[in-house]
Amino acid sequence: MAYSEKVIDHYENPRNVGAFDKADPHVGTGMVGAPACGDVMKLQIKVNNEGIIEDAKFKTYGCGSAIASSSLVTEWVKGKSLDEAMQLKNTQIANELALPPVKIHCSILAEDAIKAAIDDYRQKHGAAEGADAARAAA
């Protein structure tokens, strides 16, 4: 499997590897995938009182493309509001990393992971409040 230079760069120098405390009220955690399918992504966001994602971390079990997709997403969502981050599409990830067709599922997984992290954060703060959740937490 030939990888693009961007995949190799993210794979060899992954951005934002690590974990936040799941119990922290400012943290939203999304875990998607399954070991049986060959990839599991855990993506975490730390949201400030203004509802802006100020930090993101990931851990991924999967192929190089899965690692690169999650690394890229953590970079992209930093500084975005939750609503902006919700707009992220897997096609943007796939295009940026020039993923071949057999690796498109990695970008879909990364999109699912960020959405799951946002959902988790919003649930902690009452689902109905949506984007205003951060203010409620404050």
Added chain:
Amino acid sequence: MLALPVYLDYSATTPVDPRVVDKMIPFLREQFGNPASRSHAFGWGAESAVETARAQVAALVGADPREIVWTSGATESINLAVKGAAHFYKERGRHLVTVKTEHKATLDTMRELEREGFEVTYLDVDENGMVGLDVFTQSLRKDTILASVMYVNNEIGVIQDIPAMGEICRERGVLFHVDSAQATGKLPIDLASLKVDLMSFSAHKTYGPKGVGALYIQRKPRIRIEAQIHGGGHERGFRSGTLPTHQIVGMGEAFRIAGEEMANENDRIRMLRDKLLRGLTRMDEVYVNGDMERRVPHNLNLSFNFVEGESLIMAIKDVAVSSGSACTSASLEPSYVLRALGRSDELAHSSIRFTIGRFTTEEEVDFAIDLINAKVGKLREMSPLWEMHLDGVDLSKVQWAAH
């Protein structure tokens, strides 16, 4: 100075031994004759070289040279043996037996015969990759015409009990084909005593060139097969097509060297393999796939739990290895061989095959050990599954969102 990448994928293919190359070159230059040409010295010379090679191949496996038919490789040999015997003996019965962990060359040939109306039993293996003799015996029926089993598995290197299976088949009048692509030069084979009717060989797994192989077709008792390739009636009609003299000469020389050097070479390779095993199992959660006793010394197949195989291969690109077999490594499916051993999907996804050979050095093995220890550590730091494992989470109890 170590040349990178280090090659530890000898079961995918081997480099051609320089001594083999030297023997081949004259047959590409001045001795270019067609071995089927009967009217001049060019042909006679080529024919003589082909017959010398036939005797060399026969000698390694204890066969009569007249029992060896040249083919383009083990895949063709397997096709010729299995389809050829099934077609010839179809009036006797329509049932065939093979094993789930066979190479695709056998499995896909069996699938094709199923489409033609044959019935095939695919035997399970135990957790070590071995076919139980009782399981094998019970699978043979009155209408079974042929069983096909590989001597040495390409992914996990385990050695099936071919002598015993041969006895079982012969007693029941079932033809027995053995795929020995991964066996030559790794263990002694004596077809004079084995109850094997058909055996497939490849040159390029034993330091010969790609594109040539052979099929052993027993003479006593005589085994009949239907040809699959028709034409000029070469190879007594079993396999038409002009013989590639240079490749055949290469296969002969490669098998001659294997016969002479196998014993010493295997001791050295076993020492290196065991060193690699010790160096890699220093880490936690590393599992050997396949029986470690009934196994060729060249093969080590390990699962690095909580690390995905493809990303590990990418991380250790200075060491050339494979996950699963070379033929299936383009797919995203975990190894069907490891699945047949009952390995969990995680462990099957985390497997790496290391295969060592004639030109592997201790320095290369040391390099591989250090690199893999470092990279597995790094990938585990990045793995949510490793984190959960360290937290004491039982991954088999987690409800995963399947996708």
